[in-house]
Amino acid sequence: MDYKKWHDHYPSEIPISLSYDEKPLHMFLRESAERYxxxxxxxxxxxxxxxxxLYLQSKKMASYLQSLDLVKGDKVAIMLPNTPQSVISYYATLMAGGIVVQTNPLYTERELEYQLVDSEAKFIVCLDILLPKVKNIRDRTNLQHAIVTRIKDYLPFPKNLIYPFIQKREYNIVVNVEQTHDTHVWRDMLDMASSEYLEVEINPKEDLALLQYTGGTTGNPKGVMxxxxxxxxxVQMCNAWLYKSKNKRQxxxxVLPFFHVYGMTTxxxxxxxxGSKMILMPKFNPDDILKAISKQRPTLFPGAPTIYIALLNHPNLNEYDLSSIEACLSGSAALPIEVQEKFEKITGGRLVEGYGLTESSPVTHANFVWGKRVNGSIGVPWPDTDAKVFRVDSDLEEVDLGExxxxxxxxxxxxxxYWNNPEETEKVLKDGWLLTGDLGYMDEDGYFYIVDRKKDMIIASxxxxxxxxxxxxxxxxxxVQEAVVAGVPDSYRGETVKAYIVLKKGYQITKEELDKFMKENLAVYKVPKIYEFLDELPKTAVGKILRRKLVEDDKEKEKV
Incomplete structure (x- = not known):
């Protein structure tokens, strides 16, 4: 790695270049099973x-998949929340030679069908309550086998007896699954499977481990190879960045879902x-998260700004002990400085902003957890990662410093x-560079700043x-508890600025009062012309606010 100006700020413990293991990803599980x-x-x-x-059950599932004629390169869709089954399925697929296709359990039938067809998945692992959805679209896909599990399969007594009643109350659905030639019951699978599987030769630099679908904010989602x-x-970059945790298992x-690449990696x-312990949270519930932190004493807590905001605004926050938290890496959206400072004060740990994309596995930048941190910045590139700022829609022409x-x-x-999509691939991969679609700049110290998504920039007058x-x-x-800003059509300005806002409990404010505050802090052309107060904002599974959905909902309302 050639010298870059941001390397001046690297703590001595973080090398600017690493030696990476050229081995299959699932070897990490084998090594930890042997060591710990x-x-x-x-x-x-x-x-x-x-x-x-964990290793034994992963081996059994790998063996079972191979007994169902899975061959190297076959795709296995995993449609599960954060449960033991999701971890087992992930590593078992890789061990068997398959390619993981992470699938959001909240997908509609249309979204699920698109992803299964596009990825050519032959296998799916899902919860029992999701099986009807799979069955409805199965004939229009390449699916050959469905492996069905239940939340209760890994619950302790007496929760495993009580959970079916809770499930019926919450989802109003009871699914009885029987073992057939193409539908397989998780517990039966593990009982029948051998712990011996056929090891598959993997070329780490050439063979795919994952097809991870992007959010599809423009057009259909694309499968990232x-x-x-x-x-x-x-993940080895992540280990180097969190250098104080290297010799101290965490x-x-x-909380971050494993079906999102951010949670999967970090x-x-x-x-x-x-060889660290994971506390699996199948869904985000502030009460459950705070209880888990108090009781289980986690030291690392990767998350998203909306997750930290929700915890900070919990009415009984002071009743919980969060002092075990040592480090938090925040991603998926901009981290407000006020949130960062308040969370650090309550936990005593460090909360830093990072940056990445599905297309980069995902992390490329972060502030130093224990080192120089610049508020408002996404930090500096990770080891062996280069970054530049190019003029928009140019042929890789660099802008001036600060531009x-x-x-x-x-x-x-x-x-x-992108899987089966050379046209879109050519648009974003140029001469080894990944064009992120994010607008930003680099300062004189080599710290990077995101100002917005290229497609989210508002042009008003x-x-x-x-x-x-x-x-x-x-x-x-x-x-203000949460806020998102978007450009909406305006007959005079072309576009104008609209703010969607969720207020903190117990607070009230008029649009006039908020407008006065904004004009005191922003140039007048940047001040929102429209304010809409909502009870909640739509979000992705990792807590990223769906700006485009709000705009699209506004358009639909106008049609009525």
Whole structure:
């Protein structure tokens, strides 16, 4: 790695270049099972599993998949929340030679069908309550086998007896699953399977481990092709960045869903590589999260700004002890400075902002957890990761220092391209650089800043307005809990600025009062012309606010 100006700020403990293991990703599980055999790998709603048990069950599932004629390169869709089954299925698929297709359990039938057809998945692992959805679209896909599990399969007594009644009450559905030639019951599978599977030769730099679908904010979602080496490199970068945890195994709070690449790398793969314990949280519930932190004492807590905001605004926050938290890496959206400072004060740990994309496995930048941190910045590139700012829609022409352009990244974690989509691949991969679609700049110290997504920039009366800048000011107001800003059509200005706001409980504010506050802190052309107060904002599974959905909902309302 050539010298870059940001390397001046690297703590001595973090090398600017690493030596990456050229091995299959699932070797991390085998090594941790050998090294930490009797130690706890997973904690799930009161029940725990050792690394030995996790490895054994993964081997059994790998063997079973091969008995169903899975061959190298076959796709296995995993449609599960954060449960032991999701971890087992992930590593078992890789061990059997398959490619994981992470699938959001909240997908509609239309979304599920699109992803299964596009990925050509032959297998799916899902919860019993999701099986009817799978059955409804199965004939229109390449699916040959469905492996069905239940939340209760890994619950301790007496929760395993009580849960079916809770499930019926919450989802109003009871699914009885029987073992057939193409539908397989999880518990029966493990009982029947051998612990011996056929090891498959893997070329880490060439063979895919994952097809990870992007959110599809423009057009249909695209399958990001990530190799074993891409994922191994990124998790080893993560390990180097969190250098104080290298020789101290952690307890990691798994709130981020594993079906999102951020949670998959910074939580699951990181914890398995380290031999650390994961506290699995199948869904985000502030009460459950606070209880888990108090009782299980996690030390690492990767998350998203909306997760930290929800906890900070919990009415009984002061009743919980959060002092075990040592480090939090925040991603998926901009981290408001006020949230960062308040969370650090309550926990005593460090909360830093990072940056990445599905296409980069996902992390490329972060602030130093124990080192120089610049508020408002996404930090500096990780080891072996280069970054530049190019003029928008140019042929890789660099902008001047401090000038806004499109951020591009290069490194061993960058994807191979989009599955069956060479046209879209050519648009974003140029001469080894991944064009991120994010507008930003680099300062004289080599720290990077995101001003907004290229497609989210608002152009009002000829002025370029970056929603993130407006949102930062909104978050400074004591009454605002969450906010997102978007451009909406305007007959005079072309576009105008609209703010969607969720107020903190117990607070009230008029649009006039908020408008006065904004005008005191922003140039008048950046101040929202429209304010809408909502009870909640739509979000992705990792807590990223869906700006486009709000705008689309407004358009639909106008049609009525």
């Amino acid at each position: 055999s009797g130690d706890i790998a997973l904690h799930f709603m009161g029940k725990e599993m050792t690394f030995t048990e 990530l190799t074993h080496y891409n994922l191994v490199a990124n 307890t990691v709070l798994a 939580v699951m793969n990181f914890a398995v590589m380290q 806004i352009g499109e951020i591009a990244v290069k490194g061993p974690q960058i994807m191979q391209g 000829g002025y370029n307005i970056y929603p993130r800048e407006v949102e930062e000011v909104l978050y400074e107001h004591e009454a």
